Amino acid sequence: MNPRNVSGIGMTSQRTRERLARRLGDAGIRDARVLNVIRHVPRHLFVDEALASRAYEDTALPIGHGQTISQPFVVARMTELLIEHRLPQKVLEVGTGSGYQAAVLAALVPQVFTIERMRALHERSRRLFRDLRLHNIRQRLGDGYAGWPAEAPFEGVVLTAAPETIPQTLFEQLAEGGRLVAPVGPPGVQELRVYVRTADGVEQRAVERVSFVPMREGLE
Numbered sequence: 718m719n720p721r722n723v724s725g726i727g728m729t730s731q732r733t734r735e736r737l738a739r740r741l742g743d744a745g746i747r748d749a750r751v752l753n754v755i756r757h758v759p760r761h762l763f764v765d766e767a768l769a770s771r772a773y774e775d776t777a778l779p780i781g782h783g784q785t786i787s788q789p790f791v792v793a794r795m796t797e798l799l800i801e802h803r804l805p806q807k808v809l810e811v812g813t814g815s816g817y818q819a820a821v822l823a824a825l826v827p828q829v830f831t832i833e834r835m836r837a838l839h840e841r842s843r844r845l846f847r848d849l850r851l852h853n854i855r856q857r858l859g860d861g862y863a864g865w866p867a868e869a870p871f872e873g874v875v876l877t878a879a880p881e882t883i884p885q886t887l888f889e890q891l892a893e894g895g896r897l898v899a900p901v902g903p904p905g906v907q908e909l910r911v912y913v914r915t916a917d918g919v920e921q922r923a924v925e926r927v928s929f930v931p932m933r934e935g936l937e
């Protein structure tokens with residue numbers, strides 16, 4: 718890792734991260750555990766060097782290949798929804814992208830599994846997880862529509878790309894009492910939903926409007 722990354726100078730400083738955490742608190746993120754993680758995960762390492770100075774603004778940023786690192790508020794909200802009743806032990810993320818959401822989860826839950834369909838992003842995040850010593854993240858190049866059957870069931874599942882409807886396979890890989898948090902719907906009209914698997918089915922509620930890249934089938 719180059720010295721820029723380690724020293725955290727200027728716009729990537731601890732103070733800048735503090736400010737972001739405060740802003741998210743003001744915007745309605747209540748879970749102190751989540752705000753604390755936002756304070757510590759170096760988001761500037763998950764974006765291109767040219768965008769590092771904007772890493773602690775509350776906006777989505779391009780990560781190449783037509784994809785984006787999610788807005789910090791949305792990462793915080795989805796994380797909060799995933800852990801609000803009980804801390805899951807094992808979580809599956811679909812859409813590794815930059816790896817930022819996985820790194821946030823890895824600071825809170827014991828085991829994180831994450832799937833990405835684009836090789837270039839998969840490989841970049843792998844280097845980053847290694848450099849940051851995030852050894853509780855396991856990742857694979859694959860199509861999230863299939864989930865990760867060998868590791869199921871998961872107590873939490875989070876989708877960071879939006880399907881038009883949730884694939885049945887992912888509900889099947891959810892433990893009873895487990896939660897799935899996902900943006901759902903066509904581009905432009907997605908809503909963030911929370912699904913809870915119960916003994917006799919799946920309950921759902923809508924949280925707020927969001928805008929995510931679409932979930933796509935197959936590898937790239």
Ligand code: SAH
Nearest residue numbers: 786812814815817818834861877878932933
């Ligand atoms: N969690 C990421 C968000 C990245 S954007 C972050 O924190 O940066 C969403 C990602 O989902 C993209 O990288 C996209 O390639 C990936 N994606 C889309 N459809 C997918 C699928 N079917 N399986 C796995 N990943 C998928």
